Amino acid sequence: DGMNVLFIIVDDLRPVLGCYGDKLVKSPNIDQLASQSMVFSNAYAQQAVCAPSRVSLLTARRPDTTRLYDFYSYWRVHAGNYSTMPQYFKENGYVTLSVGKVFHPGVSSNYSDDYPYSWSIPPFHPSAEKHENDKTCRGKDGKLYANLVCPVDVTEMPEGTLPDIQSTEEAIRLLNIMKTSRQKFFLAVGYHKPHIPLRYPQEFLKLYPLENITSAPDPWVPKKLPSVAYNPWMDIRQRDDVQALNVSFPYGPLPDDFQRQIHQSYYAAVSYLDVQIGLLLNALDNVGLSNNTIVVFTADHGWSLGEHGEWAKYSNFDVATRVPLMFYVPGMTTSPVSQGAGVFPYLDPFSHIGGSAPQGQSKKVVELVSLFPTLAELAGLQVPPVCPEMSFGVELCTEGKSIVHYFNVSEGKEEEGKEGCDDTDRCFNEEPAAFSQYPRPADTPQWNSDKPKLKEIRIMGYSMRTIDYRYTLWVQFDPNNFRANFEDVHAGELYMMESDPNQDYNIYNNTSHG
Numbered sequence: 001d002g003m004n005v006l007f008i009i010v011d012d013l014r015p016v017l018g019c020y021g022d023k024l025v026k027s028p029n030i031d032q033l034a035s036q037s038m039v040f041s042n043a044y045a046q047q048a049v050c051a052p053s054r055v056s057l058l059t060a061r062r063p064d065t066t067r068l069y070d071f072y073s074y075w076r077v078h079a080g081n082y083s084t085m086p087q088y089f090k091e092n093g094y095v096t097l098s099v100g101k102v103f104h105p106g107v108s109s110n111y112s113d114d115y116p117y118s119w120s121i122p123p124f125h126p127s128a129e130k131h132e133n134d135k136t137c138r139g140k141d142g143k144l145y146a147n148l149v150c151p152v153d154v155t156e157m158p159e160g161t162l163p164d165i166q167s168t169e170e171a172i173r174l175l176n177i178m179k180t181s182r183q184k185f186f187l188a189v190g191y192h193k194p195h196i197p198l199r200y201p202q203e204f205l206k207l208y209p210l211e212n213i214t215s216a217p218d219p220w221v222p223k224k225l226p227s228v229a230y231n232p233w234m235d236i237r238q239r240d241d242v243q244a245l246n247v248s249f250p251y252g253p254l255p256d257d258f259q260r261q262i263h264q265s266y267y268a269a270v271s272y273l274d275v276q277i278g279l280l281l282n283a284l285d286n287v288g289l290s291n292n293t294i295v296v297f298t299a300d301h302g303w304s305l306g307e308h309g310e311w312a313k314y315s316n317f318d319v320a321t322r323v324p325l326m327f328y329v330p331g332m333t334t335s336p337v338s339q340g341a342g343v344f345p346y347l348d349p350f351s352h353i354g355g356s357a358p359q360g361q362s363k364k365v366v367e368l369v370s371l372f373p374t375l376a377e378l379a380g381l382q383v384p385p386v387c388p389e390m391s392f393g394v395e396l397c398t399e400g401k402s403i404v405h406y407f408n409v410s411e412g413k414e415e416e417g418k419e420g421c422d423d424t425d426r427c428f429n430e431e432p433a434a435f436s437q438y439p440r441p442a443d444t445p446q447w448n449s450d451k452p453k454l455k456e457i458r459i460m461g462y463s464m465r466t467i468d469y470r471y472t473l474w475v476q477f478d479p480n481n482f483r484a485n486f487e488d489v490h491a492g493e494l495y496m497m498e499s500d501p502n503q504d505y506n507i508y509n510n511t512s513h514g
Helices: 028-034 050-059 085-091 127-131 163-181 202-207 256-286 368-378 411-415
Strands: 004-010 038-044 095-100 149-152 185-191 198-201 293-299 322-328 360-367 434-440 459-465 469-478 483-496
Touching (some): 004 256, 028 293, 028 322, 038 434, 050 085, 050 368, 085 095, 085 368, 095 163, 163 256, 202 256, 322 368, 360 368
Parallel strands (some): 095 185
16 A cells, blocks of 8 residues: 655744754754654755745746746646646545645635645634734733734633644544545645744743844845845834834844844744644554654745844745755655554653754755655655646646655765666756745835735846855846846856855855856
C-alpha cells in the first residue's frame, strides 16, 4: 500500500528552529521531527508573499506561469487549468483533506480553497480566525488594541481559543477518523502563526526573557541597496502599537527596544506553533500511523526581523525567501520503527532540554516548486512530466524537479561531483539554483511597494540563489502582457555568500565582478 501524507505548511516561518542551528529558540517537537527527517538547509520560496507562493508550490508552476503576483486572480481562470498537488493525490485514490490555511483564502483559490478540485470534503477553517485582527491585545492602560506584539490570555479570547489550536484539534479529529477508514489520505494542515499579528498564549513569553534577545546583526539599510529592492513594511506600520511610535516612511527605523520585543514575540509564536506540531505528531503516533505516513514540514516564505532595516516579507533577500523544508519518510529517512513504539512523543518546550540533530541534511539549493514532484515520487505515484517552455495549456506538469535523488547522497561524495544517480537525465551537471521574484510599482518605495496589484506592477525583481551567491535583476515589466524586458534593467544586486552571508554588501556595480 502507498503511504499517507501529512503536509504541514506554516505562514511566514523563517528557519528560526533548533534543527537549523538557532541557539535561542525552543522548538523541541519540530527538532524531533527533523531528527527523523531529511532536512534541506537551503530551500527557497518562489515569491515572498502568501498567495503567489502557495499557488506556485501547490501547482508546481512558477509565478510567471500562474500569473499570480498579488491576491486577486484564480489561476484556473486567469492562467491555465493547472492540476494541484492535492488534486493529483485525489485522482490517485487518496482522500484529500485541508485544515487551516493551505491555499490562501479568497479569490486566488476561488473562495473555496480550490474545492472540489483539490479536496475530497470542504476545507476546514477555524472559527476564531475571524478575530485575528480584532482589538484583542491588552495595552499597558488596560484597554484593547490591534497590536503587532500581542501576547494574550487565551481564556479571554473570543470563543476562548485561538485559530491554530482549533486547527490542531480538527486535524487530530480527522486522523482518528482516517485510522478506521483504511483509505489512504493526504492531510494538509496550515498554521497561521508566526504570521502577524504576533498573537499567542502569553505564557510563551516566559521562554524568552527580554535581556536574552538581541536585534538583527545588520539593522541598517545597506548603502548600496537599490531603492527598488526595499520593502517599506506597510502591514506592520498599520498596527496600533507601531502607529503609536510615529516612525517615518519609508526607512525610519523602529526603536531598538521595540525591535527586540518583535523578536521576542516572533520566537514566542514559534514555540506556540511548536506545541501545536508536537500535539499533531503525537496524535499520528497515537492512531498508529507514524510508520506509514510521510510528513512534510515547510513554510510559504520567510520573514525579515529587522535585517537591512526591513520587516515582514515582500523582498528577494534570503530572510524573506528561505524556508524550512523537511521530509519524514518511514523506512527511508528512519530505521523502521517496531510496531507500537512512539516516533513522536510530545515534548514540552518549557521543560525539554537538549536538541536533536537532523537525520540527514542537504545543503543543496532547492525550491518549493519542487515539492509536488518530490512528494509524488516519495508516495510511489508517477512523477508529473516536466513542463514545456510554454505550459499555459498543459493541465498536469511541473516546473520543479523532484529532489528525492538528494536524499541518499552523502555530502562527502557530492563535493567531488560524483552524484549518485541511476539515469543520466536525472543527473544535473549544472549547479542547482533557486529562483524567486518580487514585483514593484516604482523605483522608489511607495505605500503599495509591498503588495502592488497586478495593474500597478512596473518592475519585476528576478532573483537567483546558488550556494555561492544571490544575484537579482530589477527589470521593466508590463502587466498587460506579463512580459519582462531584460534589456531594460532598473537595478541589480549581487551578494557573495562566503564573505557576506547576511547580504549587506551589494557588489553588482564592482567591475571586477563583470
